[in-house]
Amino acid sequence: MKKLFLIRHAKSSWDSHAQSDIERPLNNRGEQNALMMSKILMKENILPELLLSSPALRALSTAKIFAGQFGIDQETIVIEKSIYEAGIRELSIIVDGIDDRYDSVFLFGHNPGLSAFTNLIGDKFIPEMPTCAIAGLEFNINRWSKVARGAGRLFLFDYPKKHSK
Structure with missing residues (x-):
């Protein structure tokens, strides 16, 4: 049995137009949402054995927040360059290449690829x-x-707006 969790990056900042897309950080709401969603998974005893992330700052920051919540060393997050701007084909290749010893994998990426792949x-x-x-x-x-x-x-x-008051 294999479980794959496709996680879109949290809300990012558009404050600086001088930054390239790949360098956009999370905004405060994004950081809070990532923490909330990671806590929800933790409460449900959903634990990752492997974390894969796009190199984009907003995706990697989301992955790091999740790793912190699960007590996982952030240095073990595998940065997969092809997740950034990945479509169905690229995501299929990435998943196909996951080491079979892992049964629970979190993959942090972007739309529209993640939605289409799901x-x-x-x-x-x-x-x-x-x-x-x-x-x-x-x-x-x-x-x-x-x-x-x-x-x-x-x-x-699941997503943050399902939990808004």
């Missing part, structure tokens, strides 16, 4: 993933290379 490999349609959304998919497989169209059971789709 809808490709999942058994239910989700709308476009808002910032800091988490799509949890479960696969009845023992090798990541067996992830295929519609093979995953979408058992979790």
Whole structure:
């Protein structure tokens, strides 16, 4: 059994137009949302064995907040350059290459790729993933290379606005 959690980066700052897209940091709300969503997973005893992240600052910062909540050394986050601007094909290649010893993987990335990939490999349609959304998919497989169209059971789709007061 393999579980893949596709996590869109938290809300980022647009304060400085001088920054390139890859250098945009999280804003305060993004930091708070990432902490809240990581706590929700922790409460549900959903723990990662591997964290993969886009090199974009907003995605990597989101991954670091999650790692901190789970007591995972931030240095163990695997930065995968191809997640940045990845579409379905690139995400399929990344997942196919995950070491089979890992059964629970968190992948931090971007739209529109994450939403499209979730809808490709999942058994239910989700709308476009808002910032800091988490799509949890479960696969009845023992090798990541067996992830295929519609093979995953979408058992979790959560995002910060579901928890706003």
